[in-house]
Amino acid sequence: MNKSLFLMALIAVGAMAHAGISSVAGATTIVSPPASVRDDQTESNTQAFLFLEKGDVALGANLNVDAVAAGTYNSAGLLSTSQILAGTHVASYMLHADPVADLTKTWEGSMTFDEKILGVIATRGHLNDSDPILGNGGTIYPTGSPFDDSREFELGTAEYFVISNDLKSIRYRCVANTKFDQFRVVTESVPEPTSMAALGLGLVGLVRKARRKA
Ligand SMILES: [Ca+2]
Ligand SMILES: [Ca+2]
Numbered sequence: 593m594n595k596s597l598f599l600m601a602l603i604a605v606g607a608m609a610h611a612g613i614s615s616v617a618g619a620t621t622i623v624s625p626p627a628s629v630r631d632d633q634t635e636s637n638t639q640a641f642l643f644l645e646k647g648d649v650a651l652g653a654n655l656n657v658d659a660v661a662a663g664t665y666n667s668a669g670l671l672s673t674s675q676i677l678a679g680t681h682v683a684s685y686m687l688h689a690d691p692v693a694d695l696t697k698t699w700e701g702s703m704t705f706d707e708k709i710l711g712v713i714a715t716r717g718h719l720n721d722s723d724p725i726l727g728n729g730g731t732i733y734p735t736g737s738p739f740d741d742s743r744e745f746e747l748g749t750a751e752y753f754v755i756s757n758d759l760k761s762i763r764y765r766c767v768a769n770t771k772f773d774q775f776r777v778v779t780e781s782v783p784e785p786t787s788m789a790a791l792g793l794g795l796v797g798l799v800r801k802a803r804r805k806a
Contacts, residue, residue, distance in 0.1 A: 612644060613644070654677055671715060682780065742770065
């Protein structure tokens with residue numbers, strides 16, 4: 593592979609990993625989709641991993657989500673099932689926090705998306721149900737493994753998430769004392785990968801131009 597092709601590939605991969613995510617803070621770390629988000633597969637004691645699962649999927653059926661309104665969700669009683677209607681184009685992201693071994697660890701951070709948040713999937717049942725629809729094709733999810741019941745946030749004063757008033761950001765705190773914690777964020781769909789590729793090509797062009805001048 594020649595240098596410019598390699599550079600283009602790097603830019604494309606970088607753009608894809610960050611697609612739709614404006615910024616993150618605190619423990620949140622953007623990664624490419626991991627091979628597995630089952631227990632003890634993708635671990636860090638300091639970082640909570642955020643990855644794009646699907647950039648643009650048209651829902652084939654109504655989708656159950658657990659939180660759609662701005663506010664603080666620090667009790668399971670504050671969650672209620674809402675539906676995103678069939679036919680809606682959405683993007684999905686997963687936050688995954690899993691300590692090395694089974695240590696008790698706390699992660700606090702935030703994330704801001706380019707597009708509006710349509711809902712957060714925060715219960716085990718709805719996470720399991722939505723894996724086949726919104727999950728990344730190359731990632732193995734917890735459903736059917738021994739610890740899939742550990743995947744949801746145990747909402748309380750120590751573990752919660754907050755949806756911002758503008759429906760663009762989520763702040764969270766989670767504690768994993770044995771296994772791992774996850775939630776899935778559903779937003780309006782992100783721009784097509786072709787525009788990302790075009791952006792990559794444009795950048796490659798700029799880099800080449802700069803090199804010629806140097
Ligand atoms: Ca672990
Ligand atoms: Ca937990």
